[in-house]
Amino acid sequence: MQSTDNMAPWVLVSATLAVTGGPRLRRTALRAIAAAGIANAGATAVKYLARRPRPDSSAVPAARVPYRSYVSSSFPSGHTAAAVGYAGGVVSDAPLPLSLLVSAMAGAVGFSRVHSGVHYPGDVLGGVAIGAVSALLSRALLPPRPELVFGASTTPVGEADVDQEGAGVTVVVNPRGGDNGVPTLTTADTTTRVARQLPRARIVPLSADDDVASVMDEAARDSSVLAVAGGDGTVNAGATAALAHDRPLLVLPDGTLNNFARTxxxxxxxxxLRAYSGGRLxxxxxxxxDGRVFLNTSSFGSYPRMVERRDRWADRIGKWPAFALALWRDLREVQPTPALVDGRPVKVWWAFVGNCRYRTHARVPALREHLDDGRLDVRVLCARSPFPGCVPWRTCCSRGRRPGPATPSG
Amino acid sequence: MLFAGATSGAGYTERLTESLTLAIPDEPRLLAVDGEVVEGSAEVVFRKRPAALRVFVPLVHG
Incomplete structure (x- = not known):
């Protein structure tokens, strides 16, 4: 288990989750590696205080002795602390097989530290305690993302008599639904799956030169069902066309976040595709x-400015680096915007308007339990305080409520 | 019209409503609409269209 030196396997597992997983697993990966880092730092600090000599390993068979020697304090086991911290960060919300695998790895690390003669059992127990505290701390910092099991409530309108082979359906596929406007690997896969399940459907791939609104409008006008494959921007365009022609909309989640589809x-x-076959509307x-439809959120103030910068830079440096850079610039330069909110003059840092009520989680509007509550969720942060940066935290602490920032997560 | 008590404090407010009017005197009047940035008008009105859109939903659904 010397392979756990420098937290190498934990970094590897987190990197794999971050690259291959969705938003939820990326959060898990970040939480777990943060927990391991905190545990490692905590164990190192305790080692300086404890200064316990390593056990005498002269009786340990050579095959079990690590190739390198450890000179730091025996108490506590830093490897165990990091392993338990990492496992604790993962099991908060990861799928059961992954949780079991990582937990087994952490257990093996603890056992091996005693088995190889580099730690006393008490050192390992100390590491377990530090790892557990670190996992709790990281969970408080990055709590698991809440998920709806069956989707938000809607208003049933019965079952549609759909053609099981997709006759009358037009599927508009946006290959630019992924990051950077670059066609995603899943786009071809989505098109293939749609063509296989709905062989009589008309599939319209969007190209870079297409006017998305015009394509959607034509597709909705000429079909009985409009289906859209892409991210939330594409779904928004599809919804606008479906509303204009009173067509039912089939949402095929093929973007980065897919907030509306997930809801x-x-x-x-x-x-x-199964929802289409079932025909439940x-x-x-x-x-x-301003005459534009929104399915998730609309906002004003610092967030649109940040998104505008992100989109401008994304083609050159990628969507997520552009997001980080735009966020950094915005935090440095942002100024409140003078506006009248329902006739009242204020300076607005940001205004968030959600389609239906959002449940707040970790200080952001996170998910909706209803898509039919007839309400807009309005959250406004105005520059009344001389220290506006402190406002959300003061509000949070004084009222026990958590204000939402301008970057809704879904 | 408010459906629930507004939450407010030190410049931050939360409320549930059917409409919101935002008058923005200075340009640029940037709005994010489902993640897309658009230019807004001088007086932006947010409003609801209840139960307006028909969508396909999973058979097991809330």
Missing amino acids: LGLTSVEIA ARVDVGEV
Whole structure:
């Protein structure tokens, strides 16, 4: 278990989760590696205080002795602390097989530290305690993302008599639904799956030169069902066209976050295609701003400025680096915008308007349990305080409520 | 019209409503609409269209 030196396997597992997983597993990966880092730092600090000599390993068979020697204090076991911290960060919300695997690895690390003669059992127990505290701390910092099991409530309108082979359906596929406007690997896969399940459907791939609104409008006009495969921006364009022509909309989640699809309980293309086959239709609310439809959120102030910068830079440096850079610039330069909110003059840092009520989680509007509550969720942060940066935290502490920032997570 | 008591404190407010009017005197009047940035008008009105859109939903659904 010397392979756990420098937290190498934990960094590897986290990197794999971050690259291959969705938003939830990326959060898990970040929480777990943060827990391991905190545990490692905590164990190192305790070692300086404890200064316990290592056990005499002269009686340990050579095959079990590590190739390198450890000169730091025996108490506590830093390897065990990091391993238990990492496992604790993972089991908060990871799938059971992954949780069991990582927990077994952590147990093996603890056992091996005694088995190889580099630690006393008490050192390992000390490491377990530090790891457990670190896992709790990281969980408080990055709590698991809440998920709806079956989707938000909607208003049922009965079952549609759909053609099981997709006759009358037009599927608009946006290959730019992923990061950077670059076609995603899943796009071809989505098109293949749609063509296989709905062989009589008309599939319209969007190209870079297409006017998305025009393509959607034509597709909705000429079909009985409009299906859209892409991210939330594509779904928004599809919803606008479906509303204009009173067509039912089938959402195929093929973007980065897929907030609207996930809220409906359509967490994969397969589930969405099964929803079409089942023919169950429901009505949901939409929001409207300046004549534009929104299904998730609309906002004003610092967030649109940050997104505008991110989109401008994304082609050159990638979406997520552009996001980080734009966020950094915005935090440095942001100024409140003078506005009248319902006739009242204020300086607005940001205004968030959600289509239906959002449940707040970890200080952000996280998910919706209803898509038919007839309400807009309005959250506004105004510059009344001389120290506006402290406002959300003061509000949070004084009222026990958590204000949402301008970057809703879903 | 408010459906629930507003939460407020030190410049921060939360409320549930059917509409919101935002007058923005200075340009640029940038709005994010489902993640897309658009230019807003001088007086932006947010409003609800209840149960407006028909969508396909999973058979096991809330």
